[in-house]
Amino acid sequence: KAGVTQTPRYLIKTRGQQVTLSCSPISGHRSVSWYQQTPGQGLQFLFEYFSETQRNKGNFPGRFSGRQFSNSRSEMNVSTLELGDSALYLCASSLARGETQYFGPGTRLLVL
């Protein structure tokens, strides 16, 4: 069974731009969670989607948003990029809450 895939793997943007990252979960998984990983803050939860509905959101500004499609694929969007948004963005999928989350390889975003 294929794992979680994320595209693109690397991205360079400038301040003020916006970016969209994509995540395809493991087949059959309906829950997708997004995380931001930085050296200073570690792994922090952004939001979670299940059956196209956002069920939970972490403590991030409204510039961070996401959505999930009927095939469970998910996208996250960051608008008006800031230098501090440079990070590894990870997506994880699971069957349901309390079930194991499997992570993708991440998208490394650099904001200049």
Place this chain on the structure above:
Amino acid sequence: QKEVEQDPGPLSVPEGAIVSLNCTYSNSAFQYFMWYRQYSRKGPELLMYTYSSGNKEDGRFTAQVDKSSKYISLFIRDSQPSDSATYLCAMEANAGGTSYGKLTFGQGTILTVHP
């Protein structure tokens, strides 16, 4: 104070050593406990998953959970150079809407196993 505390290390051990990694937590709602391994520039890879107090063994890895002390550990026996990575503890609550799909991670411990 962070909900999950993990000694960031770094930890350097000789090949064959027993490694002990630990996390403490403050949120009593945490019910599911995981250990992930992350190699440089890769996504976290699940090593162990447990939801009850006690020990769980899988090959060279043993996960230990003590809910009364809010303390979890991962032991690696016969450590190998290929075990060199960052080890992350993670926890998930079972407390309604604010816990959906949210893992809370420790800062990660950098482990180096030298030949």
